[in-house]
Amino acid sequence: MSHRHLTAEALVAGYERGRPVLDGASLTVPAGRRLAVLGANGSGKTTLLRCLSGALRPAAGTVALDGVPLEHSRRGLRAHRQEVQLVLQDPDDQLFSASVAQDVSFGPLNLGLPEDDVRARVAEALALLAVDSLAARPTHQLSFGERKRVAIAGAVAMRPCVLLLDEPTAGLDPSAVAETLAALARLQEHDSTVVMSTHDVDLALRWADEVAVVVDRAVVQGEPQDVLGDDGLLVRARLERPWTLTVGARLRDLGLLTGPSLPRDAAGLLAALPEHPGVLS
Numbered sequence: 001m002s003h004r005h006l007t008a009e010a011l012v013a014g015y016e017r018g019r020p021v022l023d024g025a026s027l028t029v030p031a032g033r034r035l036a037v038l039g040a041n042g043s044g045k046t047t048l049l050r051c052l053s054g055a056l057r058p059a060a061g062t063v064a065l066d067g068v069p070l071e072h073s074r075r076g077l078r079a080h081r082q083e084v085q086l087v088l089q090d091p092d093d094q095l096f097s098a099s100v101a102q103d104v105s106f107g108p109l110n111l112g113l114p115e116d117d118v119r120a121r122v123a124e125a126l127a128l129l130a131v132d133s134l135a136a137r138p139t140h141q142l143s144f145g146e147r148k149r150v151a152i153a154g155a156v157a158m159r160p161c162v163l164l165l166d167e168p169t170a171g172l173d174p175s176a177v178a179e180t181l182a183a184l185a186r187l188q189e190h191d192s193t194v195v196m197s198t199h200d201v202d203l204a205l206r207w208a209d210e211v212a213v214v215v216d217r218a219v220v221q222g223e224p225q226d227v228l229g230d231d232g233l234l235v236r237a238r239l240e241r242p243w244t245l246t247v248g249a250r251l252r253d254l255g256l257l258t259g260p261s262l263p264r265d266a267a268g269l270l271a272a273l274p275e276h277p278g279v280l281s
């Protein structure tokens with residue numbers, strides 16, 4: 001699968017006249033990489049993802065794929081949705097069919113693909129999300145975490161270049177979070193570009209190649225360590241500094257960490273510490 005470049009330029013978008021949720025928001029989705037979209041409740045993460053997917057038409061500004069602006073005609077949207085798929089935060093907004101396999105085949109069937117192709121895509125998507133054992137189950141019997149992964153499988157079966165996931169880990173227990181992240185890693189091996197919105201700064205730091213913070217109706221994008229280490233920005237965005245950066249900065253002040261950048265997770269911190277028995281006591 002080839003990489004496509006999805007961008008948003010100077011978006012103005014919202015739901016009520018005169019009260020834009022986004023006002024001048026620009027974003028470049030890094031092709032083939034992982035982008036975390038962060039922001040406080042109500043900051044506009046979902047609104048941004050809906051604009052990128054074509055589900056919401058901005059009042060001004062442009063969403064473009066490989067530089068070609070998205071047209072909100074039936075044809076334009078249909079073409080866009082084959083390349084860019086949005087998975088909603090609540091799986092129950094997305095799952096309608098009687099069984100998991102039927103639900104995941106819905107999109108490919110809608111594309112008018114031959115039955116064998118549909119079957120192959122469904123099998124691939126179920127395997128990538130590790131939900132193949134659930135294929136025959138009624139969707140309403142599944143756990144919340146299972147339903148979230150089945151909803152992602154439905155989008156993956158469309159074989160999009162860019163997958164937009166609205167809070168895919170919200171409400172999941174730690175093992176379900178780990179399973180979801182493992183599935184996303186498998187998707188990346190298939191060359192997908194994955195965008196995830198989340199409130200979880202620690203998850204964003206350890207998972208993402210780049211982060212985009214929705215703040216003051218616009219977007220600040222950059223390297224995770226830089227953006228999530230910017231205390232002024234974090235205050236404005238009503239986000240907390242990731243604990244790894246706080247602990248890492250303190251250890252660096254104490255001369256215990258010397259690398260050019262701070263570790264991004266607990267394992268990285270432990271690996272970076274020198275072997276001085278008793279040094280932390």
Ligand SMILES: Nc1ncnc2c1ncn2[C@@H]1O[C@H](COP(=O)(O)OP(=O)(O)OP(=O)(O)O)[C@@H](O)[C@H]1O
Pocket residue numbers: 015016021039040041042043044045046047048
């Ligand atoms: N359909 C709608 N009609 C009117 N206002 C809406 C609608 N959807 C969202 N909003 C408002 O737009 C603002 C941004 O909402 P959005 O869902 O984009 O934020 P978010 O960052 O995804 O929030 P959360 O983290 O709580 O999911 C909020 O003030 C919300 O109340």
